[in-house]
Amino acid sequence: MSIAQNPLSVEVTLPREGVVLLTVEGHLDIDTATGLQHHLANQFQHGRRHFLLDLASVPFMDSSGMNIIIRAYQQTRESEGSVHIVSPTPAVRRVLDLTGVSITVPLSDSVEDALALVGKQQGEPGA
Numbered sequence: 001m002s003i004a005q006n007p008l009s010v011e012v013t014l015p016r017e018g019v020v021l022l023t024v025e026g027h028l029d030i031d032t033a034t035g036l037q038h039h040l041a042n043q044f045q046h047g048r049r050h051f052l053l054d055l056a057s058v059p060f061m062d063s064s065g066m067n068i069i070i071r072a073y074q075q076t077r078e079s080e081g082s083v084h085i086v087s088p089t090p091a092v093r094r095v096l097d098l099t100g101v102s103i104t105v106p107l108s109d110s111v112e113d114a115l116a117l118v119g120k121q122q123g124e125p126g127a
Contacts, residue, residue, distance in 0.1 A: 008032035010039045019118055020048040021086075021111060025057035028065030028092075036065070040072050049081030050118045052111060056087035061095055073105050082106070082121055084114040 008026040015021050020043045024036060040051065051072055055061070073083045085107045088096060096102040108114035 008035050010036055012039060012043065014048075015052075015111065015115060016118070018048060018122075019050040019052065019115065021052045021054060023054040023057070028055075028058050028061040028068075030062060030064040033064035033068050037068050037071075040068070044075065049076055049079050050121075051076060051081070051083045052086055052108075052114045052118075053083065054086040054111065055089065055092050057089075058092050059089055061092045066095065066099060066101060069101065069105060082118060084108055084117060086111055086114050 008024065008028060011023040011025075013021045013023070022036070022039055022043075026032060028036065043051065053069065053072075058065075069083065069085070075081075076083055083105050085096065085102075085105055087109060088107060093102070093107070096105070096107070106114070106117055108117065
């Protein structure tokens with residue numbers, strides 16, 4: 001399937017200093033994964049260290065998408081950051097569970113839950 005048939009859109013918002021929320025919509029596969037990679041790299045260059053990936057509108061993800069998530073996780077760990085997956089669809093959740101990625105990369109049901117986890121990692125009081 002070509003990128004024209006399944007474009008990927010990524011909306012970037014900054015819910016908190018040092019934290020970026022990337023809301024991904026569309027198929028995350030070999031044709032589209034580099035788009036997400038570019039957004040992640042751009043945000044990392046701008047000093048963001050905590051990445052929330054909202055995958056609620058991603059009906060399909062292949063190994064290309066998974067590799068992007070794993071690379072982002074490794075890169076953020078080196079800089080005391082984090083990656084959190086928010087609201088993965090059942091199909092994406094199954095891929096994450098089968099490959100063991102969900103054991104390493106935290107999954108949250110909502111952006112608020114993911115932000116609370118980031119707060120705990122940053123040692124915020126009351127988080």
